[in-house]
Amino acid sequence: MSKQSELTMNDSINNMLVVSSVSNVNPIESYDPEALRNSFHSEIRPILDVLDKLRTQGITEENVNIPTIVVVGDQSSGKSSVLESLAGITLPRGQGIATRVPLILRLQSCLSEQDSKILMEYENVKEMRINSEDDIEAAINAATDDLAGSNKNIRNTPISLHIRKPDAPDLTMVDLPGITRVPVHGQPENIYEQVRDMIMHYIKPEESIILNVLPAEVDFSTCESIRLSQTVDKKGVRTLAVVTKVDKAPEGLFEKVTSDAVSIGLGYVCVRNRTPADDSIAVARCRELELFNDHPDLRNIDRSMVGIPTLARRLVKIQSDMVRGCLPRIRDQIHEALQKRRQEMSNVPRSIDSVNEAVAVFLRLQNEMLNMLTQVVRDGDFSLVPDDCTLHYTARLHEEFTKFAEDLGKSGLRLSQPSQTDEIRQMFSEHQGVALPDFLPHTVLHQLVKKQIDSITQTCIFLVDRVFKYAAEVVLHVQSLIFEAYPHLRDRHHKLAIQVLNETKTTTVEFVERMLAKERTVIFTTNASYLDTIAKINSAVEKARRSNQAYIELDVGPIREGLILNEAVPATGWHREAWEMKVRIAAYSKIMHERLADEIPLEIRYALQRTIVNRLQELTMMQAFSSPEELGTLMQQDSKIIGRRVRLQQRIDTLEKSLMLVSGMIAA
Known part of the structure; x- marks a missing residue:
């Protein structure tokens, strides 16, 4: 053992009693470590061992809160001295924040020096043995530098230090960085917020016991550690205060700890900090005894x-009471976490161990893909993906088709634009001699229709591009969801889907081009709305003229137009004939646009539905694999899925063992 442990805690207490008898003063209440060990070792140590096993197994990551003594205090409040005195070891000290990561200090008593051990764990370092107590400080400093760097940064990744030695109190405590508001050189500007958030993380659970370290020199109500603990423990029912540095400010201390102005529900314990003049912890305790027995204040x-x-007795008693009361709740939390993990595991694909299993899984996935695509594409059923609007296929297509119809309507002739009337009049003059003077030239009509078709060709082709691009995204998205665990199978299906959709897109573009060619070549309609529209426009214009209206509004297609009669509707001559031709083109364009607005979307929907629901399924079944070996390759699972399954199984195993441990402890 080290020089610091030459006198054990038992020896130090014996020395205290000797000093008190020589001094002829009322001694501090006798402390019998042997009796304490005997009374708690058989009852509490097994429970604490179970809780320590739960901690080391990472059970707290499952939102299971384990009773823990959390040591908090403002910077330089004496936290390290208190822990050193309880543990009989030396902890890191220094200017500014000495503790930069959480230190989980697990103290465990044993019967003899031969059973003593010191182990440290952090991050990926497991059960690192420390040979001597003299090496603890250096080991903690090295581990802290590994975790938080060699500067003044802090990090919420704990170091676990397990110390087993004779007469150590059976305690598990978490030491946290001291609270500071002003960053020193090398510390981040938000150091206060980082420390505060770390402290709140540990003291917020109701199972945490808050050990609030308060220096005697200050007004307790001004301590930041008091303010933080009161935010989670307003009545102080789980807060114990340790008053340090009593030798530096003894005056008025009695009133401060008896008036309890800051609501410390578990009471106060006053201690004397170890100083550089104290050769050992045992000497420090003897001088503490003298101080409280001799000082008049x-x-x-x-x-x-x-x-x-x-303080050691109080902490052991408080911890044991808290642990006994929390065991049923810990059991329930573990059970809930176990059920959650089992549910997660049920959603993870199982491993495939044979060709027959591979075939069965392949066929099941094929059916799932077909059913989902059928629901989404054909039936417009989004119940499988209610929150994913990108897969609300029919709704998104309807939006595209509605916009397409509006765009067609906006591309027609404008009755209100005189310039278009002048353009038609000019075409008339260029076609003189083709027909009798009182006939409207059919060549002009044909030329104007072609011009209308040319103005909407790009709109029609762009519609096919947009809809097929979206349909491909939907199919690939569904395939990615279904084949998430099988990247090779997913990629094969993606390739087939893109291939067959591109083929269908080509034939759909050909259909659209053929429709536009028919419209460009043949002027034809049996739709009565053609003559109705012409009559409606002429009637509105004539009525406006008789009533001397200068302005009228007309509905032609989806657009409502306003006309100034004298400018837009000539009364006689070539301009009048041009106006009449314009009215006929507008009426015919309305029918043509309505025809295209129905036929092209209908063809697109039919082609996509037939391709996605029928043809794609046939091709994937025919071309998916050609041999059992190829199927085996396709059904290889994603490494992330395999890793996730392994990790989940490990968590399930850990939770099952933890549940058995806690349940057994409750039943004992």
């Missing part, structure tokens, strides 16, 4: 509120 404090031995 301190000797009146109740003996149950002073000394490190009292």
